[in-house]
Amino acid sequence: MHESTVVGETGESEGKPAWLAVVSMSLGVFGLMGAEFLPASLLTPMAAELGVTEGMAGQAVTITAAVALVTSLCITTVVRSFDRRRVLLAFSFLLILSNLLVAAAPNxxxxxxxxxxxxxxxxxxxxxxxxxxxxxxxxxxxARALSIMFSGVSAATIFAAPVGSYVGDLAGWRSVFIGAAGLGLLALVIQFAALPSLPPRGTTRFGTMLEVLSRRRVGLAMAAILMVFTGHFAFFTYIRPFLETVTGVGVTGVSTVLLGFGVANFLGNYLGAFLLERSMRLTLVIMPLTMGTLAVALAVVGGNLAADAAMVALWGLAFGAVPVAWSTWITRAVPDEAESAGGLFVAAINLAIATGAAAGGLIFDVSGVGTVFLLSGAVLVVAAMTILTGVETRPAAKAA
Incomplete structure (x- = not known):
């Protein structure tokens, strides 16, 4: 057992927090999300070298999300008898292997x-x-630990696409994935050194997830999560055409606005932890309400670069707190089955990605990006009202 933490029989940490282990998890998240984002910035050279269309190469993103959705629903059952430390290390090894296989792929x-x-x-x-x-x-x-871990997502959002594109242009797209494998190796080494033994808890089976979902507080919360992330991805998927056609900026302007979103999103992770220490219900409600208000405002009065950039950045700040808040809610509302609830959370997010992007695309083709933003805002406001009136929370624990 590592000295940095002691895991009791209940599975919860006792004594000193294991911050190095938390940082190692953040590195793992950075490596995973960075690898997921990379094809978006390397699609053209990848397709050209493999002799396929960009649409076919784009399936590299689709298949990852689809497999992640299936995995999230069954992984707790498959690994129910394994030490979680070994399982997490295995996932980091798969990250390395994945990047090396992509880098070497001849077809x-x-x-x-x-x-x-x-x-x-x-x-x-x-x-x-x-x-x-x-x-x-x-x-x-x-909440603080989760904000550190989710900062890995924000960092990947900020750095993966631009760095991947730049390095790919200099050294080739395969070199980018080799570099991503190296990052995965760094995460694996630190996790190996920092993560304590985490024996399995309970006997999770396929029916456990259904049992967790049937709990009133969980079922309604998952519906709210689905609405929040659907509203977000309907908005974010079509932010570039909005900036180009409504705001009237070129590629450089789009990149600058999205950089502002990414930096604000990073800060939002820590804002979420700060607010959660004061009121979980307020945090869960105010973020989608803010995002919904911004979506409507952009649709109605958008067109000024400074104002639009500020609203997109505020959206990033609000959204940065969302995954931190809901992950913290899981640890407090479903402590006995946090893994199963976590699987439902991940499945809801992946379903929301597909739903938000697909529905937004249909609406975009029929009525334009303004209507997409209006409906995104409506979904987010409904989500906020659902959380306010129906999702149960208990008071946030006070930091010592």
Whole structure:
């Protein structure tokens, strides 16, 4: 057992928080999300070298999300008898293997095989993440630990696409994935050194997830999560055409606005932890309400670069707090089955990605981006009202 933390029989951390282990989880998240985002910035050279269309190469993103969705629903059952430390290390190993396989792939099928491995690692890691945090630090520090872990997502959002594009242009897209494998190796080494033994808890079976979902507070919360993330991805998927056609900026302007979103999103992780220490209900409600208000405002009065950039950045700040808040809610509302609830959370997010992007695309083609933003805002406001009136919370623990 590592000296940095002691995991009791209940599975929750006792004594000193294991902050190095938390940082190692954040590195793992950075590596996983960075790898997921990379094809978006490397699609053209990847397609050209493999001799396929960009649409076919784009399936490298689709298949990862699909596998992550399936993995999130079944991983807790598959690994129910394994030490979670070994499972998390295995996911980091799959991250390395995935990137190396993609880097060496001579054709599309082998590239997709590598992306399937990434989907398994991504879905599994996210499913176990909230439950792992509540075992690495005392309850009063869980929100803070989650904000550190989710900062890895924001960092990947900021750096993966631009750095991947730049390095790919200099050294080739395969070199980018080799570099991503190196980052995965760094995460694996630190996790190996920092993560304590985390024996399995309970006997999770396939029926456990259904039992958790049938709980009133969980079922309604998952519906709210689905609405929040659907509203977000309907908005974010079509932010570029909005900026180009309504705001009237070029590629440089779009990149600058999105950089502002990414930086604000990073700060939002820590804003979420700050607010959660004061009121979980306020945090869960105010973020989608803010996002919904901003979506409507952009649709109605958008067109000024400074104002639009500020509103997009505020959206990033608000959204940065969302995954931290809901992951913390899971550790407090479903502490006995945090892994199963985490699987439902990850599945809801992946379903929301598909739903938000697909529905937004249909609406965009028929009525334009303004209507997409209006409906996104409506969904987010309904989500906020659902949380306010129906989702149960208990008071946030006070940090010592």
């Amino acid at each position: 599309l099928p082998l590239l997709l095989a590598g992306r399937i491995l990434l989907g398994v690692a991504l879905g599994g890691f996210w499913t176990l993440s909230a439950a792992t945090m509540m075992r690495l630090v005392p309850e009063r520090y869980v």
